[in-house]
Amino acid sequence: MVATFETLRDKNLSGNNPKPRHRVVAVSYLNTKPLLYGLLRSRIQSELDMDLAIPSECARRLVAGEADIALVPVAVIPELPEAHIISDYCIGADGKVATVCIYGDVPIEEMTSIYLDHHSRSSVMLTRLLLEEYWKLEPEFIAAEDGYIDHIGGTTGGLVIGDRTIGLEKRFKYVYDLGEVWKKHTGLPFVFAAWVSVKPLDPEFIAAFNKALKEGMEHLPELQLLLSSPHPDFNLVEYYTHHIDYDLDAPKRKALDRFLAYVGAAAG
Numbered sequence: 001m002v003a004t005f006e007t008l009r010d011k012n013l014s015g016n017n018p019k020p021r022h023r024v025v026a027v028s029y030l031n032t033k034p035l036l037y038g039l040l041r042s043r044i045q046s047e048l049d050m051d052l053a054i055p056s057e058c059a060r061r062l063v064a065g066e067a068d069i070a071l072v073p074v075a076v077i078p079e080l081p082e083a084h085i086i087s088d089y090c091i092g093a094d095g096k097v098a099t100v101c102i103y104g105d106v107p108i109e110e111m112t113s114i115y116l117d118h119h120s121r122s123s124v125m126l127t128r129l130l131l132e133e134y135w136k137l138e139p140e141f142i143a144a145e146d147g148y149i150d151h152i153g154g155t156t157g158g159l160v161i162g163d164r165t166i167g168l169e170k171r172f173k174y175v176y177d178l179g180e181v182w183k184k185h186t187g188l189p190f191v192f193a194a195w196v197s198v199k200p201l202d203p204e205f206i207a208a209f210n211k212a213l214k215e216g217m218e219h220l221p222e223l224q225l226l227l228s229s230p231h232p233d234f235n236l237v238e239y240y241t242h243h244i245d246y247d248l249d250a251p252k253r254k255a256l257d258r259f260l261a262y263v264g265a266a267a268g
């Protein structure tokens, strides 16, 4: 029989390993690659059934019980019957994040409607919060679908997150970076996504998981050799070191509480 990638992988991962496997889903964007790189190189890799998906799909799978651990948009945490943040690494930002922005042809005060990116769960709520509390505006919100970015224009703005934002600042006159606006509004950093488990895990596994993430971050120079920049004007080094802030530290936990209080209240 010819060994396919699947059979090789299954053999490789389940071969001599009696330990239970965890179904893990992580964000498929560039910002997650350093964390992913750490997990894939670590000894616990064989305990992980790893998959990648857009953030809203990571959320759906964790809520539906189709994943045990996910790098999940934090806005979904209140929907989970049980949620354990298992890591001090996250996808966060302290000020400008670069890849979570509202784009448009007109200033936000003149936008009559705003598309809400269907890839997102956290930034959708962050958009609502900032419109309400910071800008004090009430545009109509439109649920986005694939291809919506081409319909941003006139008095219709759009929230876009992740890799699809790269280069968009050339297409639109007005760009509002939500990491930056949140910081102006609260003085705090922001957490977009965190590693969440829906059940308690063995502390030894958690320690090994975090060690792997740490090692991923320590290998940024190698990773940057492996990845090519998606756009000539996009500097990956700057993105990983100045925009995305991976430490889930005390100010970010404070921001998370503040944000989840809003999400909880909005859900009624």
Ligand SMILES: C=C(O[C@@H]1C=C(C(=O)O)C=C[C@H]1O)C(=O)O
Residues within 6 Å of the ligand: 027, 029, 031, 055, 056, 072, 073, 074, 091, 097, 099, 100, 119, 120, 121, 122, 123, 124, 161, 162, 163, 192, 193
């Ligand atoms: C900073 C980002 O954070 C993302 C934003 C998310 C959201 O809005 O739900 C979820 C995961 C993060 O990857 C980004 O992807 O650009």
